[in-house]
Each structure stands twice: as structure tokens, then as C-alpha cells.
Amino acid sequence: DIQLTQSPSFLSASVGDRVTITCRASQGISRSLSWYQQKPGKAPKLLIYAASTLQGGVPSRFSGSGSGTEFTLTISSLQPEDFATYYCQQLNSYPLTFGGGTKVEIK
Amino acid sequence: EVQLVESGGGLVQPGGSLRLSCAASGFTFSDHYMEWVRQAPGKGLEWVGRSRNKALSYTTEYAASVKGRFTISRDDAQKSLYLQMDNLRTEDTAIYYCVRTYCNGGNCYRFDYWGQGALVTVDS
Numbered sequence: 001d002i003q004l005t006q007s008p009s010f011l012s013a014s015v016g017d018r019v020t021i022t023c024r025a026s027q028g029i030s031r032s033l034s035w036y037q038q039k040p041g042k043a044p045k046l047l048i049y050a051a052s053t054l055q056g057g058v059p060s061r062f063s064g065s066g067s068g069t070e071f072t073l074t075i076s077s078l079q080p081e082d083f084a085t086y087y088c089q090q091l092n093s094y095p096l097t098f099g100g101g102t103k104v105e106i107k
Numbered sequence: 108e109v110q111l112v113e114s115g116g117g118l119v120q121p122g123g124s125l126r127l128s129c130a131a132s133g134f135t136f137s138d139h140y141m142e143w144v145r146q147a148p149g150k151g152l153e154w155v156g157r158s159r160n161k162a163l164s165y166t167t168e169y170a171a172s173v174k175g176r177f178t179i180s181r182d183d184a185q186k187s188l189y190l191q192m193d194n195l196r197t198e199d200t201a202i203y204y205c206v207r208t209y210c211n212g213g214n215c216y217r218f219d220y221w222g223q224g225a226l227v228t229v230d231s
Contacts, residue, residue, distance in 0.1 A: 046217055
């Protein structure tokens with residue numbers, strides 16, 4: 001199975017901060033990686049797919065990069081509505097797996 | 108507008124069975140792969156399994172944790188996806204999400220629409 005390790009698991013940041021979350025895969029997955037945002041009590045929402053493609057309707061302050069085993073999600077200027085938990089996911093091989101999540105909280 | 112609405116959740120005893128349904132609307136259901144993803148209380152996301160589309164003969168894939176106990180099926184005429192869960196364990200307690208997948212040419216790129224989830228509680 002491909003393990004996805006997200007870091008950090010928790011981060012505290014202020015509105016306007018630049019935030020970067022890393023996702024490392026235990027083996028190469030090309031660019032078959034998505035990022036999701038989840039708010040409490042809600043279903044996850046797709047932000048980024050194919051490592052760097054922004055899903056329609058997602059603000060441009062979100063961006064993704066990487067290939068192979070290392071990927072990043074960047075929020076260029078954190079907004080109040082961005083405080084949430086973020087998950088990466090690989091779609092390269094079965095079983096499909098998710099990272100453990102990164103909770104972004106208000107400093 | 109794409110909508111996915113789960114139903115059938117509830118409380119069941121260990122060893123029991125439950126069937127979840129997912130009603131889809133707003134897209135051509137038969138064209139899409141569909142997934143079930145679950146989330147235990149306070150925990151992360153876990154992929155449960157996949158139903159491929161008609162073109163791939165509705166074949167399925169499962170996570171090892173549910174293989175042999177859970178069965179995914181679908182009825183394209185009813186635009187519905189199902190998850191039959193047998194021999195349930197306490198560790199199956201979770202919110203279960205129905206998810207649409209975008210695939211093209213045999214490659215799948217994203218879980219693009221999620222339902223609101225159905226809570227399944229396994230407890231004596």
C-alpha cells in the first residue's frame with residue numbers, strides 16, 4: 001500500500017499568512033494526487049487534482065505542486081474561511097489512500 | 108447541479124448488516140465511477156471501495172479492511188449506488204460518504220462531488 005505522510009499535522013497561522021502543507025508518498029505516484037479541504041460537520045471539498053490543477057470555483061490563492069513522492073499545497077494568503085483540515089489523496093494505485101490530515105487553526 | 112444523497116444509516120449491533128443507498132442526480136450516472144469513503148469519529152478519511160461504470164462492466168475494488176464483508180452495487184436506471192455491509196464490527200462506525208469520480212481513458216483524476224454522508228454506528 002502507498003502511505004501518504006502529511007506535515008505538519010497541525011499548524012497555527014494568522015489571516016494573511018502564507019501556508020505550505022507537505023505530502024510525501026512512500027513510493028512514486030507520478031502526479032496522481034489530489035488535495036481536499038474539510039470543515040467541521042461537512043463533507044470534504046476538492047481543491048486541487050493531478051497535483052497542480054485547480055478545481056473550478058476554488059480561489060486562486062490555493063496552489064499545488066510536486067510529482068513523484070513529494071507534493072505541496074500552498075495557500076498564498078490565508079483567509080478566515082480557510083481554517084479547516086486538509087487531506088492529500090493518491091489515485092495512482094489500489095488501495096486508494098489519504099494522508100492523515102493537516103488541521104489549520106487560527107493563531 | 109450534481110447531488111449525491113445518502114440514506115440508510117443507523118445503529119446496528121456487531122455482526123449485523125446494513126445497506127446504504129446513494130441517490131444521484133444532475134449528471135449521467137452510468138458514465139461515472141463511484142466510490143464510498145468513510146470517516147470514523149474524529150479521524151481521517153478512509154477509502155472503502157469503488158464501482159466502475161457500465162463501460163468497465165461495473166467491476167469493483169475494495170479496501171482490505173472491508174473486502175469479503177462489504178459489497179458495492181449500483182442501479183443505473185435508478186441512478187443509485189449501494190453499499191451492503193455485513194458482519195459489521197465496532198471499528199466500522201463512521202460517516203460513510205458517496206463520491207463521484209472523474210475518470211478519462213482509464214485514468215481517474217479526482218473525487219469531485221461528495222454527498223453529505225450517512226452515519227453508521229456499530230454498538231451493542
